[in-house]
Amino acid sequence: MAMPNDKPPEPLPGARLLFTLDPSYVHLNHGSFGAAPIPTQRAAARLREEQEADPMRFLKPPGIMERLRHTRRHLARFVGADPDGTALVPNVTAACAVVLGSVPLRSGDEILLTDHAYGAVGIEAARRCAETGATVVEAKVGLEDDDDAVVAAILAATTDRTRVAVIDQISSATAKLFPVRRLAAELHRRGVFVAVDAAHVPGMIDVDVSTLGVDAWFGNLHKWAYAPRGAGLLYVAAAHRASIRPLAASWEYDNGFPASVEFQGTQDFAGWLAAPAGLHTMTALGLDVVRDHNARLARYGQRLITEALGTPAVRAAPELAMRVVRLPPGVATTAEAASALRNRIAEQLRTHVAVTAWRRIGLLRICAQVYNGADDFEGLARALPTLLRAR
Template sequence: MTIPAGKPPEPLRGARLLFSLDPAYAHLNHGSFGALPIPAQRAAARLREEQEADPIRFLKPPGVVERVTHTRRHLARFVGADPDGTALVPNVTAACAIVLGSVPLRPGDEILLTDHAYGAVVVEAKRRCAETGAVLVRAMVGLDATDDEIVAAVSAAVTERTRVAVIDQISSATAKLFPIRRIATELHRRGVYVAVDAAHVPGMIDVDVSSLGADAWFGNLHKWAYAPRGTGLLVVAPEHRSGVRPLVASWEYGNGFPRSVEFQGTQDLAGWLAAPAGLHTMTTLGLDVVRDHNARLARYGQRLLTESLETEPVPTAPELAMRVVRLPDGAVTSESTAVRLRERITTELRTHVAVSFWNGAGLLRLCAQVYNRAGEYERLAATLPGLLRRG
């Protein structure tokens, strides 16, 4: 069924009751830290109780290895990845550090990012450059680029010195979907190692990692897949697995990837082991139902805000539940003014959103999740112009 233009989707019955979010705020920023459904909260709590009842039995091999392996296989299948080439990690920032630390680099080699790269990825790339003498190169894609223009911009930034590229699948600040398969094909033709930052992919859109052709792919499940925070996946192609260097060479180092990455001392594994409970909640609601609802509601909110602020619309892939709106000229002029505006929206409008200063312009990012309602976006659209006029 097609929703008429300008009309939001119907709320999913009972979905809002699955979350324990503070009703005093409109939570329109799911993409930053996610929100854990109550069944997954309870699963994690039970696992922590089990752990504290007998920490030695809970954390000692072989039992803990078997449980983590079972969980990893379940989560890998959800994203269409080879379980034997997938490791559980705390987040994509850690995964990116592992990947960049595993690619041999010499002075003058180049690491390629785009202008949409997440800030922590940029920081890690700069650190790796400082360690190795490599050079950081940015492909300037822009906000309104088509798929053809994205591929052309990334390809144009590749030189004979490019060794590794980290490309977003869905960018964080700009909510842009990149044509990863086409980019990987083009960059492999030129001998470049392709790593994909898919922080926002698991749960938001359907993905088959094995078909993308990337050398490495990493995504968070605690954003859109209802998993406890600190749950991410790192997928590595077969030809690169033996060269993976974990951040810490702990007791499982000799067992190779993925165990060398997964077992890093006395970390709390309850969140990882509870992740399937979050996926179960989503599949019970219906994967397609959740994704369709969220994408339609995000589109509705983006349209309302764009119209109320009288700014140019930002093209967005229809399947995304995370979208950006251009702010009026002068509303945000620096990173610090972006932070101040976000805090004002939180305190004065009782609404959580993300605000960024990107390529000289202010962007407001909206998300939609099953606990959201159309009225939350309508209230923001009605009140935000006045807040901006007050300066």
């Protein structure tokens, strides 16, 4: 991995031509919805044409289930997960709902989250608590806490009533890498079911789910693995697979996990079946080349914008292609203000970023992808201070 003070990487030849993104905008928010390259788009289009040519043949079991099994094996191997314990899902929000809905809870029990948890995860946890009488407990983890401090903060919020913990692997709003392997070991000693929200992991960083020691792990493929939107993976450890309840019981329900979670008769399976095309594109570019390029460019962009704003630097794991910059004091400290600033940056600077109010601190999140270059971040660094002064 390149050192933090390295110059930005050279653009990957031809990489920008793989995407159909609107060139009138600078796209620095890949982490929100991803962007599918042309080969993935074409693969999905061909599959949808096949589906519409003969819906009965395409959608009816057992044929569709065999195609899903083949796809699942390919995708699960990419993240080091057991294919027999991994289901295709629309996204991590749906996966989290499956997991929390499958863990037995009763009045007085606790679901442990951190204050870095994705908003939809918090909503699902609150809904589950309303159904069962359980309570959400939030561990406070500092933006720049090291691994020891992260573990200490989460364990300090754990009690003998904690039944399940949902821990980010890479947090969305704060772009923080959590020590999930250490956390899983410590939480298991306390009898806690450990679920990992890995929405940003597949494609961005190397991962071997089989070595994490977690009970459930879910990640999106449409963010950093070049898959069509609505493609994700849910891994469940062998001890818990029999108790997994799908969001809706359909015709594969009696066949158990993962088929019971995957099959809905009118699901658009084309996106899932096209997901391996995204991995093929990454492999063709060079998986290590893509990751190194993105991580180095994000690091460069973070440093440049931080220096332009004169705000304290936020340390981040060197392998991450998604980083945050502290905004000046008083800027974007509420959800409404953060949303308004994001829209102003899009409208006035023609640049897409994410802005979040975290603990009443305004954070600007930037992402680097192979279609980006140093000039994208240099332009934002030049223009952003003026826009903020004019608020």
